[in-house]
Amino acid sequence: MYQFSGKLKMLAIILMAVGLLGTVISFMNTPGSLEEAKEILAAQEASHHGGHGASHGGDTHHADAGHKTEEEHSTEHKEESKDTHTATEHKEETHSTETVKDSVHHETEVKKDSIVDTVNHSDSTHVAHAEGTHETPDHTEDTRLTDSLNGHVTEKAHANPTHGEGAHTDAGHHGDHHAEHAFHQMQNRPWSAVYVSLLFFLGITLLVFAFYAAQRVAQAGWSVALFRVMEAITANIHYVSVAMLLFIILTVMHYNHLFPWMAEGTFELGHENYDPIVDGKKWFMNVPGWVMRSIFYLLVWNGFRFIIRKKSIEQDNGDLKLHKNLYNLSVGFVVLFMITESMMSWDWIMGIDPHWFSTLFGWYVLATFLVSALTVICLVTLYLRAKGHLPMVNDSHIHDLAKFMFGFSVFWTYLWFAQFMLIWYADMPEETVYYALRFKEYIVPFIGMLALNFIFPILLLINSDFKTVPWILVIGGLFILVGHYVDLFVMIMPGTVGGQWGFGIGEISAFLFFLGLFIFATFTAFSKANPVAKGNPFLHESETHHYYIIEHRGEDNNAHH
Amino acid sequence: MSTNKVIHALYNDDDILMDAVKKVKGEHHHIEEVYTPFPVHGLDKALGLAPTRLAITAFLYGITGTSIAIWLTWYTMIADWPQDIGGKPSFTWYENMPAFVPILFELTVFFAAHLMVITFYMRSRIWPFKEAENPDPRTTDDHFLMEIPVHDNEEDLKALLETTGAVEIKVVDKH
Numbered sequence: 001m002y003q004f005s006g007k008l009k010m011l012a013i014i015l016m017a018v019g020l021l022g023t024v025i026s027f028m029n030t031p032g033s034l035e036e037a038k039e040i041l042a043a044q045e046a047s048h049h050g051g052h053g054a055s056h057g058g059d060t061h062h063a064d065a066g067h068k069t070e071e072e073h074s075t076e077h078k079e080e081s082k083d084t085h086t087a088t089e090h091k092e093e094t095h096s097t098e099t100v101k102d103s104v105h106h107e108t109e110v111k112k113d114s115i116v117d118t119v120n121h122s123d124s125t126h127v128a129h130a131e132g133t134h135e136t137p138d139h140t141e142d143t144r145l146t147d148s149l150n151g152h153v154t155e156k157a158h159a160n161p162t163h164g165e166g167a168h169t170d171a172g173h174h175g176d177h178h179a180e181h182a183f184h185q186m187q188n189r190p191w192s193a194v195y196v197s198l199l200f201f202l203g204i205t206l207l208v209f210a211f212y213a214a215q216r217v218a219q220a221g222w223s224v225a226l227f228r229v230m231e232a233i234t235a236n237i238h239y240v241s242v243a244m245l246l247f248i249i250l251t252v253m254h255y256n257h258l259f260p261w262m263a264e265g266t267f268e269l270g271h272e273n274y275d276p277i278v279d280g281k282k283w284f285m286n287v288p289g290w291v292m293r294s295i296f297y298l299l300v301w302n303g304f305r306f307i308i309r310k311k312s313i314e315q316d317n318g319d320l321k322l323h324k325n326l327y328n329l330s331v332g333f334v335v336l337f338m339i340t341e342s343m344m345s346w347d348w349i350m351g352i353d354p355h356w357f358s359t360l361f362g363w364y365v366l367a368t369f370l371v372s373a374l375t376v377i378c379l380v381t382l383y384l385r386a387k388g389h390l391p392m393v394n395d396s397h398i399h400d401l402a403k404f405m406f407g408f409s410v411f412w413t414y415l416w417f418a419q420f421m422l423i424w425y426a427d428m429p430e431e432t433v434y435y436a437l438r439f440k441e442y443i444v445p446f447i448g449m450l451a452l453n454f455i456f457p458i459l460l461l462i463n464s465d466f467k468t469v470p471w472i473l474v475i476g477g478l479f480i481l482v483g484h485y486v487d488l489f490v491m492i493m494p495g496t497v498g499g500q501w502g503f504g505i506g507e508i509s510a511f512l513f514f515l516g517l518f519i520f521a522t523f524t525a526f527s528k529a530n531p532v533a534k535g536n537p538f539l540h541e542s543e544t545h546h547y548y549i550i551e552h553r554g555e556d557n558n559a560h561h
Numbered sequence: 562m563s564t565n566k567v568i569h570a571l572y573n574d575d576d577i578l579m580d581a582v583k584k585v586k587g588e589h590h591h592i593e594e595v596y597t598p599f600p601v602h603g604l605d606k607a608l609g610l611a612p613t614r615l616a617i618t619a620f621l622y623g624i625t626g627t628s629i630a631i632w633l634t635w636y637t638m639i640a641d642w643p644q645d646i647g648g649k650p651s652f653t654w655y656e657n658m659p660a661f662v663p664i665l666f667e668l669t670v671f672f673a674a675h676l677m678v679i680t681f682y683m684r685s686r687i688w689p690f691k692e693a694e695n696p697d698p699r700t701t702d703d704h705f706l707m708e709i710p711v712h713d714n715e716e717d718l719k720a721l722l723e724t725t726g727a728v729e730i731k732v733v734d735k736h
Binding site for chain 2 (some may be wrong): 417420421424425427461464548
């Protein structure tokens with residue numbers, strides 16, 4: 001039996017304590033009033049002024065405005081040419097502007113005043129735009145995001161095609177609106193920090209369990225030696241589910257505004273927050289439905305995990321009936337998992353941008369968590385093996401895990417690119433806003449994660465011999481984990497905190513807290529059962545698992561010819 | 562000279578063959594060649610063959626393919642005639658890069674796969690109308706054959722091979 005070492009337990013508790021403390025501090029540092037938010041904005045403006053001017057192509061219209069208020073967007077009809085950022089047209093447009101198509105210049109495209117603030121913050125900044133004619137076919141507007149890849153994102157990043165009306169006559173209020181808007185984003189930030197880490201660890205734990213169930217369904221021979229490691233990691237799902245449940249309750253009680261469609265009045269015709277687009281999705285996006293579904297997912301995952309783990313330990317007596325029973329349970333879980341995972345990604349992640357939708361999003365989220373889950377299995381296995389607790393695990397098992405890490409890194413990239421390229425290619429405004437915002441405000445993490453999630457793992461793990469070298473796997477694994485944290489970060493943050501994002505105490509603390517929780521849950525569970533699933537009929541196959549091509553370093557090579 | 566002589570030892574089981582190979586290697590005899598009807602896992606290790614470098618060539622061919630694809634898309638779409646096709650940005654290569662990725666990917670795979678296969682054919686000396694080099698037709702069906710050159714030690718070798726479970730041992734003059 002494994003003994004949870006006091007040192008490791010202490011580390012876990014310290015991580016949790018530090019994480020909790022930092023989270024509390026980050027909540028206290030959030031501006032409590034609009035005035036404080038304005039001060040912060042003023043400070044930001046002072047320090048970022050130059051930067052914004054540059055990113056707007058040195059356009060003189062921006063010189064006085066400083067930062068991107070709605071005011072600017074509504075009164076300026078600017079366009080950008082390819083790289084010279086030439087002339088702009090400054091017009092006051094009225095409702096009929098879609099008749100004003102391209103002007104003579106092929107590079108110059110007039111934009112209507114459909115330009116609103118970023119994607120979908122329901123926090124009352126859309127007041128003025130909500131009324132009337134949302135059906136305006138404003139697809140005719142300039143949708144070219146050519147500069148987006150260039151790093152120069154045009155104003156279209158702020159174009160919300162769903163609010164196609166120009167009611168921005170009262171420009172005087174926009175300064176306030178902007179401040180209020182930024183204030184809400186600042187208030188969202190500590191919540192988002194917790195939410196990103198919470199989802200990250202919840203997703204990883206869930207996918208470890210799904211992978212484990214898939215191994216049972218596939219009757220895999222190689223992985224039986226790792227079963228208890230995977231089971232131990234899945235213990236974390238009970239802990240993070242409690243945190244998630246708490247989060248769900250606090251969210252529906254309006255303690256945070258991460259989900260814009262939950263704002264008051266979204267579904268009330270005539271209310272200032274009324275949003276006809278979201279109203280059209282009311283059959284799915286409503287608070288009771290959301291809560292019930294969320295709780296259902298958590299119940300399914302926790303229920304299956306609890307039962308399967310219990311029976312798996314029972315199976316140490318070698319009962320073959322239990323083995324079949326576990327097989328059936330795993331089949332049931334895999335089916336339910338695929339459904340709940342897809343819906344979870346709509347409810348918990350895509351719901352943050354309720355105007356945007358993508359068909360393969362569920363798969364994409366799955367890939368993110370799956371590759372992270374395999375990395376975590378690999379790292380925990382390497383740790384436990386190095387400490388001598390997994391005598392059955394040889395280089396071939398590690399090699400297989402590394403192959404999965406490699407393969408699913410490519411799979412993630414495939415899905416990421418498939419989603420991005422289809423939207424970039426067709427460039428339909430209602431879809432493109434999603435990426436425009438990410439290119440505009442999140443360009444470094446957004447592109448950086450491609451290196452972390454694709455290029456580094458590919459180059460490190462393509463070599464067969466490297467797949468068994470612990471330190472290379474640890475480095476590759478850290479790239480992957482950091483990269484997929486960033487991936488989730490870029491999924492959540494733009495919709496909740498927008499331009500007010502950062503990576504500070506709140507983000508780090510939340511991560512540390514859940515990391516501590518993960519360590520605590522995993523190693524506690526690992527110490528509670530035999531490290532070898534000794535009743536499993538495939539155990540011998542796993543013990544003698546041998547991939548003959550690789551170099552087997554520092555292990556007995558005679559297990560098999 | 563007697564160096565043209567080889568011994569052909571035939572086996573009818575791959576496990577027996579593996580043990581025989583290990584035993585013959587253990588006695589420090591050189592094994593010229595082993596003929597088997599199917600791949601025997603671990604045989605290359607037992608024979609002490611150097612690992613293949615085919616994967617490395619494939620990686621290099623892949624990089625070549627990527628480079629050619631980059632050059633092709635850049636030259637045709639950006640440098641030579643940068644038209645506005647459906648509003649796609651053809652100002653620089655990277656602005657329109659997502660549209661080129663399918664080509665980059667396919668050409669990488671195409672070059673890696675085909676050039677590696679051709680390399681394999683060349684290194685293995687396989688081509689159409691090549692005369693088969695099969696000492697015994699049974700080795701394509703159900704027998705395994707180990708070929709050992711004889712250097713005035715014919716009787717020793719025969720005695721050794723007898724002990725390894727060979728079903729047939731014959732001395733052959735190689736031409």
